[in-house]
Amino acid sequence: MGRQVSSFGTDSVTNRTVTTSQSVLAGERIFANATSASFTLTLPSSPSDGDTVQIIDVAGIFATNPVTVARNGLKIANLTEDLILNLNNAAVTLIYSGATFGWVFIGP
Secondary structure, three states, rough: OOOOOOOOOOOEEEEEEEEEOOOOOOOOOEEEEEOOOEEEOOOOOOOOOOOOOEEEEEEOOOOHHHHHEOOOOOOEEEEOOOOOEOOOEEEEEEEOOOOOOOOEEOOO
16 A cells, blocks of 8 residues: 655645754655654744645654654644654644644645
């Protein structure tokens, strides 16, 4: 069974491998490698409606070294809490829906 990750409306997607805490830009696909340690990815502070961010557990290690997705003052799934990715092989796509609900998950 294959997996496909799409950009859902983003004209271009920038792929980047990350191993330490960093800010994420709209339109990025982050291959998060938490093999050495947990770290934090900070979402954009001023996204536009429809902006997307993808985060993929490239090493299959999130259960051991969770990655925190910092909300940067905006909501994630209508909550004022950061997102903790702690499931091995997780792949999430977030789309910004506006100030009311903030970043929401979109499925396959």
